Amino acid sequence: MERRKFGRTDLEISPLCLGTMQFGWTADESASSAVLDAFYAAGGNFLDTADVYSQWAPGNPGGVAESIIGRWLKERGNRDGIVIATKVRGRMWEGRDGEGLGRAHILRAAEDSLRRLQTGTIDLYQCHHPDPATPIEETLRAFEELVRAGKVRYVGLSNYTAPMVEEALRVAGEKRLPRVVSLQPLYNLVHRSEFEEALAGLCLREGIAVIPYSPLQGGFLTGKYRPGRPPPQSARAYSARQYANEAGWRVIDAVEEIAKARGTTLAAVAVAWLLAKPAVAAPIVGANSPQQLADILPSADLRLTPDEIASLDAASAG
Numbered sequence: 001m002e003r004r005k006f007g008r009t010d011l012e013i014s015p016l017c018l019g020t021m022q023f024g025w026t027a028d029e030s031a032s033s034a035v036l037d038a039f040y041a042a043g044g045n046f047l048d049t050a051d052v053y054s055q056w057a058p059g060n061p062g063g064v065a066e067s068i069i070g071r072w073l074k075e076r077g078n079r080d081g082i083v084i085a086t087k088v089r090g091r092m093w094e095g096r097d098g099e100g101l102g103r104a105h106i107l108r109a110a111e112d113s114l115r116r117l118q119t120g121t122i123d124l125y126q127c128h129h130p131d132p133a134t135p136i137e138e139t140l141r142a143f144e145e146l147v148r149a150g151k152v153r154y155v156g157l158s159n160y161t162a163p164m165v166e167e168a169l170r171v172a173g174e175k176r177l178p179r180v181v182s183l184q185p186l187y188n189l190v191h192r193s194e195f196e197e198a199l200a201g202l203c204l205r206e207g208i209a210v211i212p213y214s215p216l217q218g219g220f221l222t223g224k225y226r227p228g229r230p231p232p233q234s235a236r237a238y239s240a241r242q243y244a245n246e247a248g249w250r251v252i253d254a255v256e257e258i259a260k261a262r263g264t265t266l267a268a269v270a271v272a273w274l275l276a277k278p279a280v281a282a283p284i285v286g287a288n289s290p291q292q293l294a295d296i297l298p299s300a301d302l303r304l305t306p307d308e309i310a311s312l313d314a315a316s317a318g
Helices: 029-041 064-076 103-117 136-148 162-175 199-206 217-222 246-262 266-275 290-301 306-315
Strands: 017-019 046-048 083-088 122-127 152-158 180-184
Touching: 017 029, 029 064, 029 290, 064 103, 083 103, 103 122, 103 136, 122 136, 122 180, 136 152, 136 162, 152 162, 162 180, 162 199, 217 246, 217 266, 246 266, 246 306, 266 290, 266 306
Parallel strands: 017 046, 046 083, 083 122, 122 152, 152 180
Antiparallel strands: none
């Protein structure tokens, strides 16, 4: 894979980011390591995780995905070639500061993430979700402590609205605090308006790197869901079923037409559409096996034509 500049930072990333929410949930450590190996062998160097991954899985206290990544990095000895992004916000321990974006929680959570990842520095530390109870200045000042200590290089946001992003930029500028360099939104062919209506233009103007999550909407855009057929058995089917309607089938038909013409997968076309968007730095893709990942990897080199992009835009409009 080629390398591209990550927003206004000095980070050089692959055009695909490997998401790891499934590690310790739908993929055990052996499967997770195999996916990491396949991604790295294909030229991928950008990993996204979070401290809470994946607490909703039985027996998973959170921190499992970070720990799997940390052991993989140590065993492979390739930390210098990897860009690590993780997130903070969710409840990780009992007590008043067990969750949120206050200083106490952020500083302790960062140390825990560093220990699990077996690294001295987090390349991109992101607010996982907004915290209405904590002023953004307090959050940015905590990030400043981590940056000055060399424990974090850059900071970003996930699941923030345009006014929230603007406020973070304003406070950072006025108080000379770390400026957010990235945004992680939900964005794909069947979920467009939330990002495109206000966030896309803002990110372009401010040079904020966009790393969309769920680019295949829980597997819906892979073509596994078809009208008249029972849905596949999947732990993430809940996020795909809502698109199993006339509008969703229209998108699938458009994606499939291009995939057949190009001799590639529906997943590759759907991700390539995101890569064609000027604000997007790297879609976050996930896989439970190297075989699943193989369906997505061609997107990194797939350049859609203007007519193909227009066709997908039209099919997914509204």
